[in-house]
Amino acid sequence: MRAVVVTEPGGPEVLQIADVEDPTAGPGELLIRTVAAGVNRADILQRQGHYPPPKGTTDTIGLEVSGHVEVVGDDVEGWSVGDPCVALLAGGGYAELVAVPAGQVIAPPEGVDLVTAAGLVEVAATVVSNMDHVGLRPGETFLVHGGAGGIGSFAIQYAKGQGCRVATTAGSAEKLEVCxxxxxxxxxxxxxDWVTQLKEATDGKGVDVILDIMGAKYLDPNVKSLARRGRMVVIGLQGGVKGELNLGLLLNKGATVTATSLRYRPVNEKAAIVARVAAEVWPLISSGEIKVAHETRFSIDEVQQAHEQLTGGNNVGKIVLTF
Known part of the structure; x- marks a missing residue:
């Protein structure tokens, strides 16, 4: 099969198309023929050598795909060859075929084409699982950075649907209008000075929950922006991995700082998260209550351009690779 390989850690130029051995569906797995793959910030980190896949997982980049079931492995029920599907992966998405535990595979949302669906499952699973993790409640004030991106655009709508007041940051007037x-x-x-502006907008209280994609760069301003008993969950490291934490301020606020990675969770946890996405999020997308983010499509042969688009600073919404 054709797949994207990384010749060595580096820039987009290290992404090359090569013929590699086909994966096989083991017991409890499905083999999927890929229609499209979502492009995520984690893919950039892996390409640069900073985010290795879990032990035993393929080195091929890609955390989410859509496609059709090619092979049904032993001990798998409820799926037939040819069924349309989307899957949450630990890796392997930038390829024509991918093997994945069946519990991480669900049908696409009703009324959404397969290419668009490829860019939904990882975002939805990330936001829902982390909002559960920090216990987001109706009436709270919620902050997500990068509101015009894939995570941000979904998180804004999800938190609004939960009855929250939503704050966000972005880097241009156009992106702020999207938010x-x-x-x-x-x-x-x-x-x-978004910290001061946020404080003023919340009458000095701050925000109850922060979903942070930035990491070290925003650690101090985020803690300053938390309300008493506020909770922050770090899910991305765009701003670096090492920062200074004011423990005294955190203590005075009785606040919580935590971090999670969806990729490294056990299969049974991922399966439960994906099942919740299918049951609770997909109906919101099909009904239009949560609108699908703006989408940019590249063919798999344009994978270098796709990565350049994501890191260039002007991207809005989601990027998907088509096969």
Missing amino acids: RRLGADIALDYHD
């Missing part, structure tokens, strides 16, 4: 259209109550340019 407002998605439902953000507070939209702030991160080039400005």
